[in-house]
Amino acid sequence: MKIAILGTGMVGRVHAKKLTELGHDVMIGTNDVKRTLEKSKSDVWGNPPFSEWHKMNSKIKINTFSEAASHGEIVINALKGVACLDVLKKLKHNLNGKILIDISNPLDFSKGMPPTLFICNNDSLGEQIQYALPNVKVVKTFNTVNAMLQTNPKKLYEAEHHIFLSGNDKDAKERVTEIIKKWYGWKHIIDLGDITTSRSTEMFTSLWLSLSEALKTPSFNIKIIYKTRKN
Numbered sequence: 001m002k003i004a005i006l007g008t009g010m011v012g013r014v015h016a017k018k019l020t021e022l023g024h025d026v027m028i029g030t031n032d033v034k035r036t037l038e039k040s041k042s043d044v045w046g047n048p049p050f051s052e053w054h055k056m057n058s059k060i061k062i063n064t065f066s067e068a069a070s071h072g073e074i075v076i077n078a079l080k081g082v083a084c085l086d087v088l089k090k091l092k093h094n095l096n097g098k099i100l101i102d103i104s105n106p107l108d109f110s111k112g113m114p115p116t117l118f119i120c121n122n123d124s125l126g127e128q129i130q131y132a133l134p135n136v137k138v139v140k141t142f143n144t145v146n147a148m149l150q151t152n153p154k155k156l157y158e159a160e161h162h163i164f165l166s167g168n169d170k171d172a173k174e175r176v177t178e179i180i181k182k183w184y185g186w187k188h189i190i191d192l193g194d195i196t197t198s199r200s201t202e203m204f205t206s207l208w209l210s211l212s213e214a215l216k217t218p219s220f221n222i223k224i225i226y227k228t229r230k231n
């Protein structure tokens, strides 16, 4: 299947690698291909320059955001939160009718660590993306776990932990559920409801940041334990 990934950061890279290993035709999108390939320094998180990573993953195509968005039958949004709306609005015509798996979080690092949320409470980035692109089927997911776990949930307790979905289109959510299970190996997926439920997973980032500080690792997730009213 032709898949586009918008974003060359850690999230974009892990999804591109995994999906290519599964045999998909993956194109990763960036602002400026030449500039991205010329970067020679690791990023602030210590990830190697894109070109270094790309040498080891040379099957993955790289192109501009618009070429990538046109290429993908399904598109993954792995853009920096503050850049999402501007970039995605320009891609409206390349994305219309498609499923957009939205992994972004509305994090503002402008005042240092820990980041704050630049959208929260009664709004979310997921909603803003959906309202800006009404003909795109936005499904928010993966944003509550670290990039490495997103594509390899079995790294933790054989995937006995949870991930969430938010979105307005029922069929798109079913398709994404299938993908998350079959391609990535997730077992426990909770459909939270329409795209407004992105508010809760995006605000979870705040607890995620505190936990990663307290546990001194980004490799953790939550397991939801519950009983139904009938029990």
Ligand SMILES: NC(=O)c1ccc[n+]([C@@H]2O[C@H](COP(=O)([O-])OP(=O)(O)OC[C@H]3O[C@@H](n4cnc5c(N)ncnc54)[C@H](OP(=O)(O)O)[C@@H]3O)[C@@H](O)[C@H]2O)c1
Binding pocket: 006, 007, 008, 009, 010, 011, 012, 029, 030, 031, 032, 036, 077, 078, 079, 080, 081, 082, 083, 087, 103, 104, 105, 106, 107, 142, 143, 144, 145, 146, 147, 148
């Ligand atoms: N890292 C994680 O473990 C994790 C976990 C859950 C959710 N998320 C969310 O997933 C998204 C991707 O995270 P990430 O850590 O992989 O990468 P990131 O550094 O947040 O974003 C990288 C991408 O954003 C683009 N970008 C950055 N600033 C831009 C600007 N001003 N205008 C246009 N494009 C811009 C970059 O373009 P170029 O390609 O041109 O450089 C690059 O493709 C974020 O929204 C993040 O909050 C991350």
